[in-house]
Amino acid sequence: MADRKVICVLLLCLLPNCATDTMPIGMFRTECQDRHFWLSVKSIFLGQSFRFDVQDVSGVHTLSGQAAAECGYNMGLDSWGNLVLRASYLACYVANEKDSAFQLLVLLVNRDIVGEETSYPLQLTCPLHHPWKPREIVCEENYMEVSAMKQVPPANQMGMEWMPTPPVMSEEGFREWRVVFHVPSNQQGDVATPSMREQTLPVEIAHLLGYRIGTTDNRVLLRCSYGSRLSYKLQEKDIEVEAVSATILFKHHWTLLRADVSLACTINKASMDGNNILLRFPKVLAPLILPPLRNERLRLGVEGVVLSDCMIRQRGYDIQEQDGAVEIRIPFGAEGGSIKSQVVEGQYSQSFFLDLFYIRLWQDSQWALTEYRSFRPLSILYLPKTPILINETNVSEGLFSVILGSFPRDVFLSNITVASKSMAWGEAEQMGVHLAQVPFPNGSHAYLLQTHFSHPLVSQKYLGQGYRRYTLALTFTLSVSPQSDLYHYPATLEADVQDVVLPRVKGSCSGKGVRLQLHYGTMDSQWEVYLGGHRLDWELVELGGYALETRSDYFSMVVPLYGLGMAYEGLSLQGLVVTVSMTFEDRETSRKELSFTQRCVFAVKELLVCLPDNTVLVMVDSSSVSPPVEPELTSLLDPTCVPIETEGTRSLYSFSLDTCGTVATLEEDHIVYTNKVQFWPNAPFGMKTLNSPNPQFSIPVGCIHPVNGTRTLTIYQPRALQAWPYIRAFHSHHQHPGTQANPFIQGQKRNGLPAGG
Known part of the structure; x- marks a missing residue:
């Protein structure tokens, strides 16, 4: 890197056009890049507006636009917003010492928001580290440049020739020079090999057309911007090329020479080839090469630094020759370039910038050695890049x-x-x-x-x-x-x-009801738990009078005998058969994952069951009646309706509400069905009639059903069996929506009869 550094001297003199200021540390970076001065200014240091000026013995010159290109200066912002200047050693206003040392005084002019300008001058000095080649061509971003040796060429260097018959010159010096341009006859130049015609111009006229023609101690020079008046375009292997075919006639030590100063630069854009950036160059540029082509070499560089073959491989760069074209592939985002991010219509995108240049060297029949240097900054903008x-x-x-x-x-x-x-x-x-x-x-x-x-x-x-x-x-x-x-x-x-432990339920029968113990498992929040078809929540717990006991990994619950959620399978003198079913459903799919049923038999003395199909089950205990009553001698209002089963002091009846003397009355929106379990002492069975004297034992029974609506199972248990006139209901198994929570309220309005569903 030592041979690429430039000597940078801050000039603290006062300049006539603006004030100077001290140089801020770290804001400027300078280098010598083989044939170029290179200067970069940090973006944070740039003012509201800014420009570069250069100064030589003739004064201060502002660099801008076309004039900058024709003079050999390229300026612009890089991908990070830094201001970059690249100037040819052979540019205008450069102090040239025998083509081996070069100096350039550059002034950065910053203008603030109120229009005040501050100038920062830098003296750039660069030595020539590598000897000039016989012919050197530069394809910059905004201009083309060629320089050739002025010395009398050897016999094998046809690009610099003696004129066979020197013309008569009107005067000595540079003004005698002539430039012969070769332009397409049709002025289009779009065909591969256009027919050409010559146009000879004095140097002064060529200058007016945008061509800078000059000379140094050892070299003759031509430079122009792209799109100049006498340039033309052609296709080489489907690659667009801009060319200037020209010959300079000049005098050297009283000898008239002819120098080929033709130029050709590719102007095609880079494209994407998969995840690679593809840049194509013609292997043979017809305006520059006279076959046969020999000793061709190709080198790549980034940001002015030539890369070794090893570095090229490490970065993933690929160079191949394909159908007469040199194809360079560079992975998007490869080392050496810079990536900038953007959000375009909600999509993350990236732009990739790579300050690439390549150098080709060759020998042909015209020149002993040509060095071709092309600066091709690559930019791929707004490429969607999903992370x-x-x-x-x-x-x-x-x-x-x-x-x-x-x-x-x-x-x-x-x-x-x-x-x-x-x-x-x-x-x-x-x-x-x-x-x-x-x-x-x-x-x-x-x-x-x-x-x-x-x-x-x-x-x-x-x-x-x-x-x-x-x-x-x-x-x-x-x-x-x-x-x-x-x-x-x-x-x-x-x-x-597969780590789910499902809930686990244990059940047992207790004196107060059915006891359930629920172990949570590992996904307690996943399940919707139902008890006898009712969703288990705090409202159900309070309404059903469940007794809860909570532990860290389970909770237990006692469902009362006549509580909500309990199902009844049968009634006999041996007891009431009940079941409590608990099911677990997935909250999201409502799919039943597991179920548990606990069956218990509870001994009961008295019970009244109203079934939805109009059937009534009644169990009566006469142990508290004095004198004792024989259960097998009891009957309903219809003496033929006798117990289906008796044991001790208990009797069990089963009958339909439209039989056994049952009386139906309409009260509001309900039908009240009433009957009696009774006993006539000392009366033969066949003598029991509805007109017989008052029985010794009489218990009213009945059910209440809605006139319109679904009839459901209803169970009642008397708290204390009264001889007459009524029996009090203990609890209801089912309650219709909209009715009161306490089932006794309905019963007390119906002459003491239990209220059915």
Whole structure:
């Protein structure tokens, strides 16, 4: 690198056009790049407006537009907004010492918002590190330049020839020079080999047409901008080329010479070939090469530095010859270039910039050696680049782990949204979501996010067969500088794990009802629990009078004998057969995952059951009646309706509401069905009639059903069996929507009869 450094001297003199200021440290960077001065100014140092001026013995000259191109100066902003100047050693206003040392006084002029200008002068000095080649061609971004040796050429160098018959010159010096341009006859130049015609011009006229023609101690020079008046375009291997075919006639030591100063530069743009940037050059540029072509060499460079073959391979650059064209492929984002990020219509995009140049050297029949140097800054703009999401979730550790990237320096993570909760970096760490930036050797970076399956923001779903799916829904919000544009990248991570322990239920019969013990399992929030068809919630617990006892891994619940959720399978003198069923349904799919049923038999003395099909079951106990009553001698209002079963002091009846003397009356919107269980002492069975004297034992029974509506099972248990006139209901198994919670209220309005459903 030592041989590329430039001597930079700050001139603290006062210049006539503006004030000078001291040089800020780190704002300027200068180098000598083989045949060019190179100067860069940091973007943060640039004013409201700015320009470059140069100064020589004739004064200060402003560099801009066409004049800058014709004089050999190229200026522009790089991908990071830095101002870059590249000037040819043979440019205008450069002090040239025998073509071996060069000096240029450059002034950066900053203008502030109020229009005041401040100048920062720099004296650039560069030595010539490599000898000049017989012919050197430069294809800059905004101009073309060729220089050739002035010395009498050897016999094998036909590009510099003696004139066979020197013409008569009117005067000595530079003004005698002539330029012969070769232009297409049709003035189009779009065919591969156009027919040409000659146009000879004095140097002064060529200058007026934008051609800079000059001479140094050892070289003759021609330079012009692209699109000059006498240039033409042609196609070489489907590659567009702009060319200037010219010959300079000049005098050297009283000898008239002719120098070929033709130029040809490719003007095609780079394109994308998969993930590579493709740049094509013709192997043979017809205006410059006279076959046969020999000893051809090709070298690549980036930002003025020539790369070795090893570096080219390491960076992934690829150079191949294909069908007469040299194809250079450079991976998008490869080392040596710079990436800038943008958000275009919500899509993350990247632009890639690479300050590429390539050097070709060859021998042909015309020149002993030609060096061809082409500066081709590559720019691929707004290429959509969806970030890559790498899922490194570790199921065995129960850890979600994901990497999103990679991003250049102008992108940083603004916040993260997990399950609709937006969090800044620090807040995410506090909530158990780990974030980290992962750097890469090429200067890019990615973002790592980790959190455990058990995190509250991770959703869970049961899949069956003991599997559950952990889902982490997140959104990365990335900010792109300097505009602070936001890009949102949503992602959903899933992990299916067979780790579900289903709930487990134990049941037992107690004196107060049915006892259920529910062990939670590992997904208690996944299930909707139903008890006898009723969803288990606090309202049901309170309404049913369930007794609860809670532990860390289970809870127990006692369902009262006549509580909500209990089903009744049968009634006999041996007892009331009841079942309590508990089912578990998936909250999302409503699919039944497991069920449990506990059956119990409870001994009862008295009971009244109203069935939906108009059947009534009545169990009566006469143990408290004095004198004692024989149960087998009791009957309903119809003496033929006798017990279906008796034992001790108990009797069991089963009859239909439209039989056994049952009386139906309409009260409001209900039908009241009434009957009696009674006993006539000392009366033969056949003598019992409706007109017999009052019985010794009489208990009213009955049911109440709605006139319109569904009839349901209803069970009542007397608290105390009264001889007459009524029997009090204990509890109802079913209650219609809209009725009062206490079933006794309905019963007390119906002459003491139990209220049915």
